[in-house]
Amino acid sequence: MSAVGSLTRHRLFWPVVALGVLLLACVLKSHTFLDIAVRDGHLYGGPIDILRRSSVLLLVALGMTLVIATRGIDLSVGAVMAIAGAVALSQIAASDNPGSLAVVGSAVGSAVLVCLLIGVFNGFLVSVVGIQPIIATLVLMTAGRGIAMLITGGQITTVTSAPFKTIATGYWLGLPVAALIAGFFFLAMALITRRTALGVLIESVGINPVASRLAGVRARTIVWTVYVLCAFFACVAGLIRTSDIMAADANNAGLFIELDAILAVVIGGTSLAGGKFSLVGTLVGVLVITTLTFSVTILGIPANAVSLFKALVVILVCLLQSPVVRHKLRARRRQTAPAPVEVPA
Amino acid sequence: MTDTATPAPIVTMSGISITFPGVKALDGVDFRLFPGEVHALMGENGAGKSTLIKALTGVYSVDSGSIVVDGQERTFAGPAQAQGAGISTVYQEVNLCDNLSVAENIMLGHEVRRAGIVDWRRTRAAARDHLRTMNLDIDPKSSLSSHSLAVQQLVAISRAMVVDARVLILDEPTSSLDADEVARLFDVVRSLRDRGVAILFVSHFLDQVYAISDRMTVLRNGTLVGEYRTAELSRVDLVQKMIGRALEVLEQLEEAPKRSVAERADTAPYLQAIGLGRKGSIEPFDLDVYAGEVVGLAGLLGSGRTELARLLYGADHADAGEIRVEGTPTRMRTPRSALSRGIVYSSESRKTEGIVGDLTVRENIVLGLQADRGWLRRISRRRSDEVVDRYIEALGIRPANPDAIAGNLSGGNQQKVLLARWLATAPKLLLLDEPTRGIDVGAKAEIQKLVADLAAQGMAVVFISAELEEVLRLSHRIAVLRDRRKVAEIVNSDDVTTDDVVHLIASGGQS
Amino acid sequence: GDEGTADGGGGGGELISVGFSQVGAESGWRAANTKSIQDALTEDAGFDLSFSDAQQKQENQIQAIRSYIAQGVDYIAFSPVVESGWDSVLEEAKDAGIPVILTDRAVDSEDTSLYVTFIGSDFVEEGKRVGDWVSENLGTEQINVVELQGTTGSAPAIDRKTGFEDAISGNSNVSVIASETGNFTRAEGKTVMEGFLQAYPDIDVVYAHNDDMGLGAIEAIEAAGKVPGQDIKIVTIDGVKDGMTALSEGKISYIVECNPLLGPDLAEIIQTLEEGGTVEPRIVTKDEAFDQEGAKAVLADRQY
Amino acid sequence: MATDQLTRPADAPPSLGSRVRRLRIDERYLPVLGTVLVLVAMLAIGGSRYENFLTGRVMANVLINNSFLVVIAVGMTFVILTGGIDLSVGAVVALSGCVAAWMFSHGYGAAVAIPLVILVGTVIGLVVGVMVHVFEIQPFIATLAAMFLARGLCYIVAPESIPITDPTIVALARTRWGTDDGLVITPSGVIALAVVAIAFVTLHYTRFGRTVYAIGGGEQSAKLMGLPVARTKVLVYVISGTCAGLGGLLFAIFSRSGYALTGVGMELDAIAAVVIGGTLLTGGSGFVLGSVLGVLVLGLIQTIITFQGTLSSWWTRIFIGVLLLVFVVLQRLLVIRRR
Ligand SMILES: Nc1ncnc2c1ncn2[C@@H]1O[C@H](COP(=O)(O)OP(=O)(O)OP(=O)(O)O)[C@@H](O)[C@H]1O
Ligand SMILES: Nc1ncnc2c1ncn2[C@@H]1O[C@H](COP(=O)(O)OP(=O)(O)OP(=O)(O)O)[C@@H](O)[C@H]1O
């Protein structure tokens, strides 16, 4: 009883329920949805698709979680994705041998470099100049796409390059490479933030920057670092997205992804006011949103009603998850079965 | 005046219980408040005083129990309703809006209006009048954040006077006031009492409690110990009732001899400030602090003590002079540079500059250590358990649960957590800005003893306190500040009295 | 504050000043359109072109047109973001005596005197031609079509859907089993197609409102282990280079062109008007349609 | 102006309590002042680079073209002052435009349609307010959900763009008051200015307005001070929603149509305008007049781009980004210097 109680009281209970309901709806519509088949040694099927598709949003949301934990926000992630794709693909396209590993490696390397610079720039504006994050990153949200278009000349750059294509559509050990990449970075960050003191220092800066500075925490460096990390993850996400369609679409790569990422972070229980963050929560949030998007197609929601459908799901999840409703539900449960509260003296 | 009990209490709370996750903050507490009395609510840090007040004014909803105001059972939905019923409250932490002006803070919700439009001239005039009753001559248009905590506390009290209240609740209103302001406040309180207002007063200063209250209620660990007439309860008994045992440390300390500083004449000072100053905050000053010595800073409100300490810590940039640590010139660019040289600073405003509210007690305590080490090398769980347990024990932090959220602790306990953070870094020089603010008698004595012991073990301490007695009791040397300038420095000895220091402050060092 | 006759910043006073307000740069098609116009209206050709990008915002476009009126340009040309809502600003242009030419997309103004001419494609017609081809060539047996729509609510998406539906309405063999928006982008085209492949095991034809979504669909189909052009046929609209390449490789089966190269025509129209001539009120560009053979033939000298 | 006028005198030690000398210029006005300075600089540069730039017509156009944004930014200012944010305004503008167009095309008169159109915004604002206050959902998320909701409703109401031919709207769109050389104002402009004036009075001369600032300064404190936090918080979203509804109406007048894709990203423009106007996103500090200046800055950037006339699509974006950057950095430096 109390196990069930504490389960339903968990922050992530309703998001997970939402995930379950969406998957169930998909299965009811398309019975084979959850089936996983092995084909050419690779795994295929709805769940694998969802995993692979989550990778981009997961990476972006990963960086966003850290930024949000410091009370910040990064609107430029979409533009960074576009730049990453543009830099990498224009290099591959310009080379004589687009299929060579070295070319792809150097293209990816330079994309990462450019994006790190962008992160440094964002971090500088926020932590040193002291511009409010939403505006500081709005600069690159606007200009960044312009830069990406400048690189591609406004065209959609298309290439054929097997190694590059592997990033998004390849398989390793039967699993999609994209999901493995995202999973790797997710685990790495989860370990780094919890096994080192980075996590708690980030939270400390997010909760009370003044007190943290006085406590000797390098508040400025930490804030700066999270923007660089965020840009880096957005870069990887951008490369995956680009490799997915093998084309650098400066206009549309990562368009509005910042909203989805923020939504995922919040559904995962991290407050936009900064402070305590949960990467596992973010993962759940990402899965909910990806599944939601996926289910739109599976369920055959008419194009005109997609937005409404999404809004209703989001509102429902947020309402159920809200402290007030959780409290109400708990109170009701307590009324029916009053349990004595043990208090240590 | 009202010892012959007035017939009906204006507030009766009975059987009040409140539980927070993991803590039973109040357990069946009864409380009565009569018109025309000053009623002191006493108890250790975390005893539940603030919680009881918040239960009365509707900030917290009670789990059980009833609240009767004026013969009517009431459940207030929030402070607004309580105010409507004539209960005006000054909560423990200064709860004002520091983005607004002083006048606005005082008059918010009570602005003088004409046809719904606020008449600012008259509103400001009214605010100025209220400030005058507190003897505060500041520009009502000035921004609240430009004033020191003490002034803010006075502003908060002025605000409580705006409402024509029948019940006035003051939760530790005097924690950062000095003697003059306290006297002034008590004049106001007495005149209100004589007009029949019921006043609930919380303070850890026993002198003040005995000076002003008619009756007191003592809480311990969330339970009611009893209700007493002030005149009938001796201090020793009171302390015993509050902490449940006799208090020896206090006496011990009183007897500690004031150590002579002559013996360290041959050694170099640990820290030396030469012509250190910052435009607009403190004029250039010289100050030496030796290992094993407590240097007290004395001065009135806003005399620049905090500013001085912040410069030494690198929290603000000095624009003149230099600092030498163990003889080597050092630039204090950030708190980190101070920290790495063993200098730590415990801020006076723990809410905004001290405690990281949503982190746990454990995380708050090891934060200083961790920051010094850098992010990569996390302090092991074992090490942190060790440190945290030691300080929870040593300072009597309650609840003794390292995983409690620090922001939920009572004010005094937060202060202890902050102290623990700095002591854990084993500093060479400890800058303490009002470390005993809002701390109960027992703990205060513990902290004073701790400071004395640390100095005896060779730590250098700069000690700032609004309580001159405390400064005198602990310091070897006292630097006197006035109007953001260091005006005198004296060596403490048994013949130095508070009057001497007050005189020095008043004369600006010209005696 | 008129600065006299120093028109055009000191260049030849003979230049015709033209203000052009582009929708944005949302696709490769649009970029080609912009480039064509910038290449045609050069100083050498006798034009002084003021170009502005409205970033898909109608308010920016209205602002730009007002600004052109204030600058006193000789002609205004623009591709409206949306069909309706231009009357006010076009009236202002008319009052100022500046002729307006619409490119690529039409406006639904009842007062046709507000603009001189429209030059561009007919979106409904494009959809219809695709529909006809599908109906005639593939609709000989029962087939299931899935549709990748353009941006919800946008004129090309609505018109291309309508045109296609009109064309297949007579053929009971062709049924559209699902229709979802892919926002005219490759990435979304791919994701939506992945969903379709999950939900509908028996898709025969994909109708994409533009090449990009079609190319995305190809990626999805290949990833699912099927062969585009054989297992599932793809028909699209636009005819950008990538699309034509895919067509020539047989991955796409049929493309109806939507010609972005409106620059030369626009230049010609302005020249005609400048010389006092008249032009047709509606000039629909000659859009070709290609199958695999046709694509191979034109691919070599495709400019965009 | 000389910097030293703004620093506090270091000598003349003041006595207890009165030591904070009042600055010649209140620190709170500095960000707005920064905005004014940069705005003037932009005008000067624009005027020197482009002919016909500093004309009444162009300046009037900046207001006329942005009157709806002014109204939205005013509503946004209320929300941001409490420390919240409203992402739904762009979609609400579209929704009320669509509802307007739908009603007119279904034969409703202006007298019925206009109030209803504004009410659409009010209702969405109320829904958001309840989500934020009663259910304690973070404003960013509540308004994001409202944004999806409003956008979704747009497609239901008006799947295609609908022209508006209602005579009242047409008359409102056509009316121009002013001089012949183009220094004119439209009814929309007048409405926008009126909204600004009302907002100014509300924020600075009513208890409600002061409560808005107090909540931004510290919600907990405001609650403990006995201020009506709940009501005020819900009300600011209602105000923002209503302003967005009115903004939608003004946009419908401006464009004489209703279209589901209107106002994508307009919320960011409004937020940027408010922030450029010197309001802190953390709440509690800022002025509605600053927000108006912010809108003018954005409008001017757009105007300069059109006048430049040679920027390709990508350079346009880079240019906007760079101007925004220059702007916020300059403003920030001005503020730091004065501190
Ligand atoms: N919001 C809260 N959540 C959880 N625990 C709380 C909360 N507020 C108070 N407590 C706990 O309730 C107990 C009583 O706290 P309270 O603030 O009433 O003490 P107090 O008597 O006012 O102490 P002090 O003298 O230090 O101010 C403490 O143990 C505190 O940790
Ligand atoms: N940010 C500021 N802006 C303007 N004036 C300030 C600011 N900070 C401090 N002051 C002024 O400088 C004075 C000195 O403050 P400080 O806190 O150093 O005094 P103090 O001696 O520590 O007094 P207290 O006993 O109040 O702590 C303050 O009273 C205040 O009037």
Ligand SMILES: [Mg+2]
């Ligand atoms: Mg307390």
Ligand SMILES: [Mg+2]
């Ligand atoms: Mg101080």
